[in-house]
Amino acid sequence: MKDLARDLGMSVATVARAFHPEATVAAATRAAVLSRAEVLGYRSNPLARAIITRRTRIVGILLAEMDNPFYPEALARLTAALQEAGFNAMLVVASPGQPVEAALRLLLSYQPEIAVSLATSLGSEAAAACRAAGTPVLFLNRHPEDLAPDAMAIVCDNHRGGARVADHLIEAGARRPAFMAGQADTSTNAERFAGFRDRCIKRGLPPPRHIHAGTFTYKAGHAAALSCLRGAERPDALFCCNDILAAGVLDAARRDLGLRVPEDLLIAGFDDIALAAWPSYDLSTLRQPLGRIVALAVEQIEHSARGGTLAGGIIRIPGEFIPRGSTARPRGDPAPEQEQTS
Amino acid sequence: MKDLARDLGMSVATVARAFHPEATVAAATRAAVLSRAEVLGYRSNPLARAIITRRTRIVGILLAEMDNPFYPEALARLTAALQEAGFNAMLVVASPGQPVEAALRLLLSYQPEIAVSLATSLGSEAAAACRAAGTPVLFLNRHPEDLAPDAMAIVCDNHRGGARVADHLIEAGARRPAFMAGQADTSTNAERFAGFRDRCIKRGLPPPRHIHAGTFTYKAGHAAALSCLRGAERPDALFCCNDILAAGVLDAARRDLGLRVPEDLLIAGFDDIALAAWPSYDLSTLRQPLGRIVALAVEQIEHSARGGTLAGGIIRIPGEFIPRGSTARPRGDPAPEQEQTS
DNA sequence: TTGAAAGCGCTAACAT
């Protein structure tokens, strides 16, 4: 910048101003600076700026569960949207062997404008570290039970989604629906189940069985299906808490247990990951409004970066049910609403 | 830091030295500084340091094709390994609507120690931008045809891998094997095909047909399979350039064309993504040595960050063939090597 | 072994 200023016969201050749209510089001066900068290949140094302004244009993304395809999809879209808004994404991944906490410390020292938590539960120590660093936290998709008053969460309306799935399964003929849970202590799990259960009961069915897979993985879904779908008392419909779980269930049902889907068992998922649309799964699912979630998130990040404060609380965005073959009503039965009276 | 120094009655210089293992400070002084820093929650600011040392501890990761599960897996492992080594990963994603070029400019202004290209082809303008910024580039998994002399690539030994798949398919009874290509202009595609073809010819088979799917996606594999597996002249074995392609092929073959795998058609893939081990796919594949690739990459990044120069050129690491049901030899036929003479 | 001082690339009053 000094060089550029010398080259142009101006002071560094003037040159600096040319790079700030809101600064007060003569249009001609700005044009001259910018064009010369272009020629010399000069780009202002965001690190130096960050030291003074404390605005890094860095967004820290905390991610776990890379093995659930929903998260790579969400990450790709979020990162792309951030790029477009002129933010840089710093990625931290948590895994069994790598707790977020350590990496989070490193991340926070770069003074991200905000931390976005995708799937990480972000323990209280981690949350405290963010608070101490003055970094606001935005939760996407999941939120902790004890959401700090100044933290914000943007999630799918899981309760409503669960209810919507219940409606669909019941209309497709389900009489003994069950719910398959992934990781028990997650908000997604609790909310989707609650919505599903409430609606089942409201429509006159017994409370759906709660099957515990343990994690949101194909393997867990597969294993849980093997143990819960044997015997005569098996459910006739299964709402899996997410699609990757449902994929495991579907394979177990068809290949290992010889069940026909949807004739013997209706299966629905949640998320609408790419695989749900593959012909071999053809999975009915509640599609997450990823586009809207990401757009809203970036909006909030920009607001926060401008110095605004995050509205605390949880924003719930409704998803859309996508009916597919895994719950197609067999033999064109009419929806048997009348049976609710029994 | 100034505060810390005042608190301790030392100069900032001494305090600064305490944070550099190689700096010359009295052991007692260092201990005092570090323990007090811990108490006060002080962490040195990497941004300020970066301005002077030009060492940011930032690694820029350029990524495309988030829809091929191989890349999320690779990204997760790379990021985790970088974290452990004290680096921070800055992620830039390319997509049809979002060319890397724009985001790369933003990224480079943060002075990453190195740029890691995962799947991005990184056009010549982009490569030039890196060169201009003095940022070395490390290619993972794929490398450009015209690899710059100072650029390095770490990839699976695709040629050898292709040959290994050929061996396996031939031993499983293949007589008219074919190759399904994804994106034509990629090194992975070219090398895997070359290895496969050479070995087929060497073992007395006609040159394998080259089927062009166009992209490395499930959908492309599915569509290409539908058009190439009809009719009597169809291949009896298909080596798909990667697993996600193979998944599409498998589904098309079984569900749409009524073919039995492996009885009517042998199918092999490449990568060994999670899905390949699912019972519904049970896909034989060449497993990429991701652990070794990542380890070597981090090693090189550390070397480069220490001021060392990257050894230019391509490092090829052999993969491991994982036989599964999609190529299990039907009816226990002995491998008919003798037919090679015909 | 430590301190003083200069400076990294930039911003932000304050003057002019």
Place this chain on the structure above:
DNA sequence: ATGTTAGCGCTTTCAA
């Protein structure tokens, strides 16, 4: 509208 000056948090000579 532009220049001057001080300083962000840190490193790094150079002297002591």
